[in-house]
Amino acid sequence: MEPMPQIPILSYDVVVIGGGPAGMAAAIKARELGLNVLLLDENDYLGGILPQCIHPGFGLHYFKEELTGPEFASRLAKRLVELGVEYRTAARVLEIKNYSDLEKVVIFTSPTGVYQVWAKAIIYAAGARERHAFEIGIVGDRVAGIYTAGEAQTLMDIYGVLPGKEIVIVGSGDVGLIMARRFALEGAKVKAVVELMPYPGGLARNVMILRDFNIPLYLSHKVVEVRGKGRVQRVKVVKVDENLNEVPGSEFWIEADTLVISAGLVPNVKKLKKIGVEIDPATGGPVVNDRLETTVPGIFVAGNALLINDLVDYVAEQGELAAEGAKEFIENGGIESKKWVKVKKGQNVRLIAPHYLSGDHDVYLYLRVARPMENVELRIPGIGKKLRLPVVKPAEMIRLKLRAKEIQKASEKLTVEVVRA
Amino acid sequence: MIYRFTCIVCPLGCSIEVEVENGEVKEVRGYKCPRGMEWAVQEVISPKRVVMTVIPVEGGALPTVSVKTAEPVPKEKIPELMRFLAKLKLKAPVNVGQVVAEWEGIKIVATRGA
Ligand SMILES: Cc1cc2nc3c(=O)[nH]c(=O)nc-3n(C[C@H](O)[C@H](O)[C@H](O)COP(=O)(O)OP(=O)(O)OC[C@H]3O[C@@H](n4cnc5c(N)ncnc54)[C@H](O)[C@@H]3O)c2cc1C
Numbered sequence: 001m002e003p004m005p006q007i008p009i010l011s012y013d014v015v016v017i018g019g020g021p022a023g024m025a026a027a028i029k030a031r032e033l034g035l036n037v038l039l040l041d042e043n044d045y046l047g048g049i050l051p052q053c054i055h056p057g058f059g060l061h062y063f064k065e066e067l068t069g070p071e072f073a074s075r076l077a078k079r080l081v082e083l084g085v086e087y088r089t090a091a092r093v094l095e096i097k098n099y100s101d102l103e104k105v106v107i108f109t110s111p112t113g114v115y116q117v118w119a120k121a122i123i124y125a126a127g128a129r130e131r132h133a134f135e136i137g138i139v140g141d142r143v144a145g146i147y148t149a150g151e152a153q154t155l156m157d158i159y160g161v162l163p164g165k166e167i168v169i170v171g172s173g174d175v176g177l178i179m180a181r182r183f184a185l186e187g188a189k190v191k192a193v194v195e196l197m198p199y200p201g202g203l204a205r206n207v208m209i210l211r212d213f214n215i216p217l218y219l220s221h222k223v224v225e226v227r228g229k230g231r232v233q234r235v236k237v238v239k240v241d242e243n244l245n246e247v248p249g250s251e252f253w254i255e256a257d258t259l260v261i262s263a264g265l266v267p268n269v270k271k272l273k274k275i276g277v278e279i280d281p282a283t284g285g286p287v288v289n290d291r292l293e294t295t296v297p298g299i300f301v302a303g304n305a306l307l308i309n310d311l312v313d314y315v316a317e318q319g320e321l322a323a324e325g326a327k328e329f330i331e332n333g334g335i336e337s338k339k340w341v342k343v344k345k346g347q348n349v350r351l352i353a354p355h356y357l358s359g360d361h362d363v364y365l366y367l368r369v370a371r372p373m374e375n376v377e378l379r380i381p382g383i384g385k386k387l388r389l390p391v392v393k394p395a396e397m398i399r400l401k402l403r404a405k406e407i408q409k410a411s412e413k414l415t416v417e418v419v420r421a
Numbered sequence: 422m423i424y425r426f427t428c429i430v431c432p433l434g435c436s437i438e439v440e441v442e443n444g445e446v447k448e449v450r451g452y453k454c455p456r457g458m459e460w461a462v463q464e465v466i467s468p469k470r471v472v473m474t475v476i477p478v479e480g481g482a483l484p485t486v487s488v489k490t491a492e493p494v495p496k497e498k499i500p501e502l503m504r505f506l507a508k509l510k511l512k513a514p515v516n517v518g519q520v521v522a523e524w525e526g527i528k529i530v531a532t533r534g535a
Contacts, residue, residue, distance in 0.1 A: 045482065051533060054473045054487035068473065070487050070533035074517045160475050160485040185474065185503060205429035212470070212496065390433050 007107075008115050012038045012086075014326045015106045015119040017093050020048020021312050022303025023125035024076040025319030026326075030123070031083045033327045038117060039080070039087035040108055046080070046089060047073030048127055049150065050312070052157045055178055061313035072312055091115075096122060098275045101297045101334055121298045121326040124272060125319060128265035128304035133226070136170070136263045140225040145232035149175045149262035153182070162186050164258025168235050169193045170223050173201035173395065174310065176262030177209050183260075184213035191256050194218045194237055196244060199372070201395050223259065224251070232259050265308045272299065282351035283307040289356040290363045291325030291335055292318060298334075300325050307353050307366060310397050314366065341410045346417025348373060350394065357414070359407040365400045369393070369418050377421040383409040392418055424465050428457045437461040469493035473532070474506050476521065481513035481535025488521060491528035498525075511535070 016027045019041030027039040045051060050058070053069030060066055063075060080087065090111055097105040102120045109115075130148040147155070147163055149171075155161045167183050169176050172195035180190045193210065198220045200207045210217050218237060224246070225236035239250035267285035269277070278287040278295040285306045286294040293300050302318035309315045329335050337358035343365065345352055350370040357363055369392045378387040378398065383406050392398065400416075407414070422442070428435040433453060439461050440448040446465060452458040463469070471493050475485035494502055505524050515521065515535040522529040 051483075051487075054475065054489070054532060056471055056473070056489065068487065068489055068532040071517060074534060157475050157487060158483055158485065160477055185472070185499070187503070203429075204427040204434045207427065208429060212468075396432065 008113070010038065010115055010117040012036050012117060012119045013330055014038075014121045014123060014323075015040065015104075015117050016123045016125060017096075017106065018048065018125035018127055018303070018305070019043065019046040019087060019089065020125060020127050020303060020315070021050060021072065021076060022127070022305070022315045022319040022322075023048070023123070024073075024080055025316035026123045026125055026300075026302055026323045027085050027087065027319075028076065028079050028083060029320040029323035030326060031085045033323060035323075035327060035330065037085060038119075039085060040091040040093055040106070041087070041089050042092035044090050046077045046087065052150070052153045053178075054157050055181070058312045061311070062316050069312075076316070093126075093271070096124075096271050096275055096299075098296055098299070102330070104298060120330045121300065123319070123322045123326055124294075124299060124301045124305055125303045125322075126268045126271070126305050128308055129268045130265055131261065131263040133259070133261050136222075136261065138170075138223055138226060138259075138261075140227050140236075141229075143226065143228040143230060143232050145228070145258045146226065147258070147260050149179045149260055152179060152258075152260050156182060156186065162188055163260075164188060164232075164256075166191055166256045167258045167260055168223065168254055168256045169260045169262060171195065171201065171262035171264070172207070172217060172219075173262060173264065174203055174206050176260075177202045177206040179260060179262060180215055181209040181213065184209075184215065188258075190215045191254050192216050192218055192237070194221050194223050196220070196222050196240060198242070203395060222246075226259055232257050235259055265304060267305050267307065269305060272296075272301070275299070280351070280353070280355065282345070283353055285353070287356075288354045289335070289337075289340065290354050290358055290361055291328065292322040292354065293325050293329065293335055298326075298329050300329075307351065309366070310395065314364075314397065314399060317364070339412065341407055342413040344413050344415040346379075346415040348376075348392075348418040349416055352416055357402070357407045357410075359404055359410075362401065362403050363407070365402060365416065367398050367400070367416060368396075369398070373418065373420070375421050376418050378416070378418050380414055380416050382411065382414050383407070388421060389418075424461075426461050426464055428452065428460060430454075430456045430460050439465045441465060468496040470496055470499065472499055472502055472506075474503065476506065476509045476511050478511040478513055478515060478535045481515065483533070483535060485533075486511055486515050486521070486531050486535045487533040488529050489532050491520075491530050494527060502527075
């Protein structure tokens, strides 16, 4: 019998967890800044969810050109390879350990065995997970034919398999609408898109898909039950009132062989919680400062693991910022600041990040409103900042640049609000 | 006949109405800029879309290559185009940006390598 192999130990300045756009942009930037970096992803390919998002609509800000998801990913991957960044695919991170500020360990499995990597900083860019049927209260038979949108997308656009013929989609956000188009284009019948809220969740250009393919949209409705023998056969839909309570007697059944759940994403932060990273209940991601450093020193976060982004451009921007943070952290043995200004949510602001600003750097604030409004002003009264916006919608993230000088005018906190102009 | 659209040219999302009589555009209402007006008229006269799908590929790392049309295609021709694309098969290597087929003068471009 062969002796038990020891777990090989690798050593880097920074380990990036996740090879999506956030992680790739972070690894590229870290390398450009002269850091010794390792990128890990559990998939067999780089790009995160981009290789399966084959529609156009990516990169208008970042590459000044409209690309599809795979094209955006391959540009980043090309740069990564040109720079000689070390990366491993099929490398699944199991655990993160935080021994001290400059001693972190990442344990990962791969086809060649288990490894541990020592690093001074970690950039966590593990993306988001999708909400499942059971999380949105759908009951019924445990049958084949129930997918999340991302699962259905992977089947169709990576493996070339159509997941069903008659499909009901739950959720009218951009992901649900884009999937409706893909199914319809490939010859499946999309029997309905069912949306809980009284308005569609996606951008107008994606809502147009419904008209293009004559797909019925049920607003203020929800799917509550699924029935079938072996495979989905029908789903039960019920109307809801303005308080989202079910309207008695309003239920009806739709025959379908497939149910696709597109009910939102949640930052994937389990491993961060385990090492004590503080989580913001509003974003679902970590509480961070203006270098995207979490409450555990030397652990940075970017992309959908930080907050759910609707534009890949912002995701890549966050990756670069986290890399700059990691560089500063490693060079100075920590990120210090004289005082932190706390960012607070005011009227009609549902979520906002970063949470703490140093006033040492210009920053981008990313925020979402709670409800749609027209003719509004985004205000930060403490520093006299005002921005006119014709429309705001929960589905569209707002990005606001603040200069270091402006932040320095704030006392210990800064409240951001969206109010009628 | 009145067609109603939410404009998608910019995030303003104007509600635009296009009135058509005997196949001719009579009036356009509700737009705030000329780009929005042009878009709405185009949507009525000849709507076009970029089309994407995947094509099976032999010998690649993944079983399919994703493709898009190099330019928007008239909406009513999309089913026909999809039937054409459904018959294609490719062999690795395929590079991003490579023209893998052509249909009625419209180039089909690979958006993923294999
Ligand atoms: C259907 C759909 C349509 C979209 N359309 C658009 C659009 O038109 N325009 C646009 O700009 N944006 C769009 N987006 C949004 C954009 O794609 C995302 O915001 C972006 O890809 C998020 O990037 P990320 O790097 O944070 O995460 P991801 O791309 O999810 O990457 C995270 C990576 O981390 C890896 N990972 C996770 N856990 C581990 C672990 N334990 N060990 C190792 N690796 C791990 C995963 O394998 C994954 O590769 C769309 C998204 C979806 C789902």
